[in-house]
Amino acid sequence: MNKKLTYETVYDEIKRNIKEGHWKQGEQLPPLEQLSAELGVGISSVREAVRILGKQKILRIEQGRGTYVESELTETPEHRLDFLERATMLQLTEARLIIEPELAAMAADKATQEEAEAIVATADAMKRKVEKKRDFLKEDMEFHDLIAKASHNEIMYHMLDRMSDLLVDSRRKSMKWQGMNEKASSFHYLIAQSIVQRNPTQARALMKCHLEDMLTEFHKGEIKDEN
Secondary structure (H helix, E strand, O other): OOOOOHHHHHHHHHHHHHHOOOOOOOOEOOOHHHHHHHHOOOHHHHHHHHHHHHHOOOEEEEOOOEEEEOOOHHHOOHHHHHHHHHHHHHHHHHHHHHHHHHHHHHHHHHOOHHHHHHHHHHHHHHHHHHHOOOOOHHHHHHHHHHHHHHOOOHHHHHHHHHOHHHHHHHHHHHOOOOOHHHHHHHHHHHHHHHHHOOOHHHHHHHHHHHHHHHHHHHHHHHHHHHO
16 A cells, blocks of 8 residues: 555544534635644645645635635535545546547657657556555646647646646555556556557547446445445
8 A cells, every 4th residue: 555645644633623613614814824834734734735625615715815615515424525525536437438539549640759758767656566566646637637738739728727626646556556557557557558550449438447447446445335
């Protein structure tokens, strides 16, 4: 299992404070700088956790005013929050399944040689980190971002970019599934090769298989929770 990321610790701590009633619905959280100092972490980790909680409608971020508690978790059964988080990730993966195979195909068709080589290099870096059982979240995110950029379709790229905060949390969960890291690394390598070899049909099919594999894992989680 991968070592817990710093922002995950902040994420869990904020949820714990809300669940235990220390921060109630409608109440403003301390400034991010204060949370950073109290938790002994960098402000970027606090900001990342707050962004994800905002996407999940647990926090409400008001520009220029501060961050407020949106959902009262003290009145919410624990499994309810887990369900909401999983539902968000499930729907996100479904959305990615629509968008990303086409981005991969477009990248295979339109990427410059430099862009294609950068995609291959990132896939290789992820493969090395998986083999050494090191955290590879940065390379995973960068791989999909490079493909989106290489599609040279600004609208589709920005659609994916708007989901970036949720994508981080999705990777955080899927990285903990048994055997998923090795499969994801293999898919990334094959997708990268199909892009550098200018094979849009193969790039599309491989990306589709990669995301369908993730979707299957989410559904397995639902079945386990129902039993």
